[in-house]
Amino acid sequence: MEILMVGCGKMGGAMLRRWLDEVPARFTAVNRTPSAIPDGAQHAGSPEALDGRRFDAIIIAVKPQQIAEIMPAYTPFLKEGGCLISIAAGFSIASIQRELGDNPVIRIMPNLPALIGRSVNGLYADPACTQAHRDLATQLAETTGTAIWVDTEDEIDRITAIAGSGSGYVFEIARSYTAAAEEMGFAPDTARALVLETLSGAIEMARQSDLSLEELRNSVMSKKGTTEAGINALRRDGWLDQLLLETTGAAYQRAVELR
Incomplete structure (x- = not known):
């Protein structure tokens, strides 16, 4: 061929x-x-x-x-x-x-x-x-x-917004997460390793689990503990959900414009 x-x-x-x-x-x-x-x-x-x-x-x-x-x-x-x-x-x-x-x-x-x-x-x-x-x-x-x-x-354009562009979103989230680790005093190489290993470990755990993502999140949290404090900051006023809706929506809209 x-x-x-x-x-x-x-x-x-x-x-x-x-x-x-x-x-x-x-x-x-x-x-x-x-x-x-x-x-x-x-x-x-x-x-x-x-x-x-x-x-x-x-x-x-x-x-x-x-x-x-x-x-x-x-x-x-x-x-x-x-x-x-x-x-x-x-x-x-x-x-x-x-x-x-x-x-x-x-x-x-x-x-x-x-x-x-x-x-x-x-x-x-x-x-x-x-x-x-x-x-x-x-x-x-x-x-x-x-x-x-x-x-x-149309489903191809929606896949574009979620998966086609998705690795870029993940890299940007990891970049921002790493910057936060550096702000806490870790050297760049250590901050990168901490973030990437944390992300890859969590993703692999989710891939191997039958639990929902919400259940997995809750399994990390203890009442009034450190994870709960961080999650509450991450989810305040629903801004994270809204941000990701806007992110994927913008990518989908651009795919529609390119048709």
Whole structure:
């Protein structure tokens, strides 16, 4: 199988590294900088470099704002019966087909932990896609983490707001948490270790537990203890719930705007 990836930034590169190890296909990646292409993939700097080759699937890994400018030069290299697979956030199937013709399209919404095989991938296929197209998309997604097929394209944009952008929220929370630890007098390296090990331990405990997150939270708290004092400050006037609603809502709204 021949697969072309157009664009190879952080997300595309993270996914391609996993695919090269585990997917039985020959990958060619288009990027202006050859050094950005992982070892094992062929490099192409322009449509001319493809020399008339045809591909079973073309992966759209450029920014949504670049699709109309960059992708039309590459879609003629799609084999008859092939499909387009987009990992671009927000850009709808209707918009892709408007710009690139009436080809079958699957959208995959990954997140950055694809780099370590822990991505959450939402998938949606337009009705023109065959089972073979869906099987390929499932294989690509499961190689980088989990594959979650959804019934509507709007669900992909909601997954974008929760999971696609979610690792960024977690990194920002961890950054702020680490800064608080430093303010308490810990050296930066110690503060980082304290925070990251606390977060990873708590998440892994939640993954292995049948208790609800509320029950797990309560299991840490004792009446009038230190955790209760901290939780009361964290939850005052419901501001944390509201902040996360606004955060995910803003990301979803941006995904809708990009359609």
